[in-house]
Amino acid sequence: MNDSKTLTTIGFDADDTLWQNETFFRLTQDRFTDLLADYAEADHLHDRLLAAERRNLGHYGFGVKGFTLSMIETAIEVTEGRVAASVIAELLASGREMLEHPIELLPHARQAVERLSGSHRVLLITKGDLLDQERKLAQSGLGDLFHGVEIVSDKKPAVYAQIFARHGAIPDQAMMVGNSLKSDVLPVLDVGGWGVYVPHGLTWALEHAEAPVGHARFHSINSLGDLPDLVDSLT
Structure with a gap:
């Protein structure tokens, strides 16, 4: 040197x-919008999720875990608390899959x-x-x-x-x-x-x-x- x-x-x-990296976030975001399609349009869900991510950066930082928590928070908000436990479980599973995805x-x-x-x-x-x-x-x-x-x-x-x-x-x-x-x-x-x-x-x-x-x-x-x-x- x-x-x-x-x-x-x-x-x-x-x-x-x-x-x-971002490719896997986009795929998971698509899964998120599919799970909540009965409650809002995809563009609206994307906007709400992005707002949650921006709001939560100071608390959770960058990465998959903060993204997963922001998805769950958004799901609760857009469904006014009616989101099924099975949907929350799917979102948690999506986060775990991202954390295990091969490089x-x-x-x-x-x-x-x-x-x-x-x-x-x-x-x-x-x-x-x-x-x-x-x-x-x-x-x-x-x-x-x-x-x-x-x-x-x-x-x-x-x-x-x-x-x-x-x-x-x-x-x-x-x-x-x-x-x-x-x-x-x-x-x-x-x-x-x-x-x-x-x-x-x-x-x-x-x-x-x-x-x-x-x-x-x-x-x-x-x-x-x-x-x-x-x-x-x-x-």
């Missing part, structure tokens, strides 16, 4: 950057992390439920490639600055790579680092943000297969 390079540290987001790596994920781990300090920086994120990392087979793993409750500028400092980098020596402009790119740009956006195709509504087009340290790539060449061009 050559710490004399301008760019020494590369952080990778996990969900929908290295492996599939599906996204294209070029392993190759990108392997190649860059030989020349840079690579970190996994992810938010969500601790046990679920640890499970997914273990199943991914990528764990041994990272020089550090950080599972955080939220991704804010100060959080990134603290992580980079813990791993021996100042922000302008660091890059964050991910599919969320709001969580993976903008906070790192705010502290002086590099932000690389890798679109996934499915993005949770609460993660939407405008791209900082024209920012000198912002880059967008089509897939992780393009990342090593981008890093080479910057170092």
Whole structure:
């Protein structure tokens, strides 16, 4: 590892950057709307569920468990307390299935992390439920490639600055790579680092943000297969 390079540290987001995640949330949301189809239209249920998720983030954080609790809360609300116990049981089962779903790596994920781990300090920086994120990392087979793993409750500028400092980098020596402009790119740009956006195709509504087009340290790539060449061009 050559710490004399301008760019020494590369952080990778996990969900929908290295492996599939939002796809399973969408499938479960479809199951949720099917179970409650007698009480409300799908669009209305989606809106009510999203409002519950937004309202509950501060209590439950990010991840499957908070999503499951928000589904149950929404089911109770839209049925005015008449939701059947069997429906609640189905929603709980859906949450457990999400927590047990096998990991599906996204294209070029392993190759990108392997190649860059030989020349840079690579970190996994992810938010969500601790046990679920640890499970997914273990199943991914990528764990041994990272020089550090950080599972955080939220991704804010100060959080990134603290992580980079813990791993021996100042922000302008660091890059964050991910599919969320709001969580993976903008906070790192705010502290002086590099932000690389890798679109996934499915993005949770609460993660939407405008791209900082024209920012000198912002880059967008089509897939992780393009990342090593981008890093080479910057170092």
